[in-house]
Amino acid sequence: MAKSHLFLFILLVVFFFCCFSHIESSKYDQEELQWLDDKDDEISMVQSRHSSLRTCDFSKGKWVYDQTYPLYDATCPYLSTAVTCRKNGRPDSDYEKWKWKPHGCSIPRFDALDFLGRMRRKRIMLVGDSIMRNQWESLVCLVQSVVPTARKTVIYNGPTMAFLALDYEMSIEFSWAPLLVELRKGPDSKRILHLDSIEENAKYWRGVDILVFDSAHWWTHSDKWSSWDFVMEGNNIYKNINPTVAYEKGLTTWAKWIDLNLDPRRTRVFFRSMSPRHNRENGWKCHNQKEPLEYFSRPHVPEQLLVLQKVLRRMEFPVYVQDITTMSALRRDGHPSIYARASGEKNNQQLKDHDSDCSHWCLPGVPDTWNEILNAML
Numbered sequence: 001m002a003k004s005h006l007f008l009f010i011l012l013v014v015f016f017f018c019c020f021s022h023i024e025s026s027k028y029d030q031e032e033l034q035w036l037d038d039k040d041d042e043i044s045m046v047q048s049r050h051s052s053l054r055t056c057d058f059s060k061g062k063w064v065y066d067q068t069y070p071l072y073d074a075t076c077p078y079l080s081t082a083v084t085c086r087k088n089g090r091p092d093s094d095y096e097k098w099k100w101k102p103h104g105c106s107i108p109r110f111d112a113l114d115f116l117g118r119m120r121r122k123r124i125m126l127v128g129d130s131i132m133r134n135q136w137e138s139l140v141c142l143v144q145s146v147v148p149t150a151r152k153t154v155i156y157n158g159p160t161m162a163f164l165a166l167d168y169e170m171s172i173e174f175s176w177a178p179l180l181v182e183l184r185k186g187p188d189s190k191r192i193l194h195l196d197s198i199e200e201n202a203k204y205w206r207g208v209d210i211l212v213f214d215s216a217h218w219w220t221h222s223d224k225w226s227s228w229d230f231v232m233e234g235n236n237i238y239k240n241i242n243p244t245v246a247y248e249k250g251l252t253t254w255a256k257w258i259d260l261n262l263d264p265r266r267t268r269v270f271f272r273s274m275s276p277r278h279n280r281e282n283g284w285k286c287h288n289q290k291e292p293l294e295y296f297s298r299p300h301v302p303e304q305l306l307v308l309q310k311v312l313r314r315m316e317f318p319v320y321v322q323d324i325t326t327m328s329a330l331r332r333d334g335h336p337s338i339y340a341r342a343s344g345e346k347n348n349q350q351l352k353d354h355d356s357d358c359s360h361w362c363l364p365g366v367p368d369t370w371n372e373i374l375n376a377m378l
Helices: 002-053 112-118 130-144 243-261 303-313 325-329 345-349 366-377
Strands: 061-065 098-102 123-128 152-157 160-165 170-176 182-185 191-194 210-213 230-233 236-238 268-272 319-322
Touching (some): 098 366, 303 319
Parallel strands (some): 123 170, 191 230, 210 268, 268 319
Antiparallel strands (some): 061 098, 152 160, 182 191
């Protein structure tokens, strides 16, 4: 009997030990899972927030004339000469008064004080080419009028510039990186595009709260105006490469950097689609155009947008595409045309079509709408 009692006692000890360790283990597992669930919830919240943006498709709609536009004065001190079309002699101003109206929803009117309040202690950075600089100037002009002169400034650091609203401890920055990946000078001053190198540009993007990218135009320049002389990938160097293939490789390098270096709970990333040109190569001219087109019978989807969507599908980081291509393609009236430089109206009229800038945008103008949409997303 004594042996059987001892056996029962040992069984009870083992049973309690197992239960206790299970309880402790469960408690630990639950805490661990809770922590993991919190993380996952944050990430899925970021992703659902991005997917909820898709409930309103800002890319489809029409331009409507609105006398209450533009949203800021053409005398904004942060506008570069090339986009101050009225100052450069453009006689009409209706291009400033068109508002984009999406089908089935609306874009809130830009409120500078509300925007600054929501962006307090944040860094916003627009990364890309001169058309992104166009958009940066627009965004700065949309907010600057409500900031006292002594409480705002612009600072320059290498390829970046930043508008600072000091009372809000926030910045609106621009980072020059037209190809995103690195373009370096080689022997004999040859321009070498490094498809798998990005850190020289990307080091400026670290610590930013909201990143808006674009990259398309420099990849599509014709042979006569090619953006590079040679292309390098690893140790391989190429003289000729299909620009679309190069674009996908360059974007893939960018996508890997985003996936490896940014946290979706800390940074929001947008990629603005290609801004359309209305030059002769596309069968359009922008000179003397006074109003938007109403619609396209067959809307054209640029190849670059298809490549971008393909690359983004392979990413883990949630990136939202801001599709402005079709809406902007309707606005052949919105470019500087021959009014991209300060000269008398008579001199401007003598300029030929090929001197006409049908790529950049007059300000106030079309990029203000891009920023109203960006504001709605944020």
